[in-house]
Amino acid sequence: xxxxxxxxxxxxxxxxxxxxxxxxxxxxxxxxxxxxxxxxxxxxxxxxxxxxxxxxxxxxxxxxxxxxxxxxxxxxxxxxxxxxxxxxxxxxxxxxxxxxxxxxxxxxxxxxxxxxxxxxxxxxxxxxxxxxxxxxxxxxxxxxxxxxxxxxxxxxxxxxxxxxxxxxxxxxxxxxxxxxxxxxxxxxxxxxxxxxxxxxxxxxxxxxxxxx
Numbered sequence: 132x133x134x135x136x137x138x139x140x141x142x143x144x145x146x147x148x149x150x151x152x153x154x155x156x157x158x159x160x161x162x163x164x165x166x167x168x169x170x171x172x173x174x175x176x177x178x179x180x181x182x183x184x185x186x187x188x189x190x191x192x193x194x195x196x197x198x199x200x201x202x203x204x205x206x207x208x209x210x211x212x213x214x215x216x217x218x219x220x221x222x223x224x225x226x227x228x229x230x231x232x233x234x235x236x237x238x239x240x241x242x243x244x245x246x247x248x249x250x251x252x253x254x255x256x257x258x259x260x261x262x263x264x265x266x267x268x269x270x271x272x273x274x275x276x277x278x279x280x281x282x283x284x285x286x287x288x289x290x291x292x293x294x295x296x297x298x299x300x301x302x303x304x305x306x307x308x309x310x311x312x313x314x315x316x317x318x319x320x321x322x323x324x325x326x327x328x329x330x331x332x333x334x335x336x337x338x339x340x341x342x343x
Contacts, residue, residue, distance in 0.1 A: 132235050132236070134151065134235060134339070135217075136148055136216075137240070139299055140302060141247040141250045141254065144216070144240055146269065147240060150332045157211040160214055160217075162195055162214075163215070166195070185288060185289070187289055192226065237320070242323075246324075247295070251292075251295050253265050254290050255271070257277035264277075
């Protein structure tokens with residue numbers, strides 16, 4: 132199954148992608164994590180992406196598509212994958228179609244902006260492996276320490292409140308039209324994000340026809 136997850140920054144796409152990945156045995160492909168890795172490693176793509184990411188703007192399509200093409204060609208993606216963070220614009224969705232990528236379903240996780248801002252202020256991400264946490268909803272066992280690799284779990288610069296507001300504005304302008312794009316294909320399903328992660332996961336599995 133090839134899936135796309137939609138939703139504003141902080142809606143919980145990454146957490147639900149992890150749950151789907153574990154259930155179906157297909158990789159979660161997060162362009163955000165791949166871009167941050169490129170920035171950390173100082174690659175050409177990373178340097179080009181850094182300025183946009185620091186300001187909360189979208190990284191250009193050619194950078195994201197270049198990274199994605201390499202990723203979905205890897206062996207672990209041959210039986211399906213979950214795209215988390217791509218496409219973000221209609222132009223990127225059209226690029227996916229042009230690549231011949233077959234998408235089975237597009238899942239939107241909807242959460243009100245006020246709840247997103249509260250959520251993101253508590254989000255923490257491991258500097259080493261990219262694992263995601265939240266000080267209230269999904270805390271690390273030891274404060275500030277990643278459960279997976281022992282790296283430092285920190286607040287990303289793009290999770291700061293002022294940057295979150297900018298990212299939400301960008302989402303509404305650029306990404307929300309994707310709902311119309313995929314609604315017309317009959318592939319879009321929408322789930323309301325719940326306070327408890329497990330409750331959202333149940334709704335997600337039901338929407339995708341996955342047995343819990």
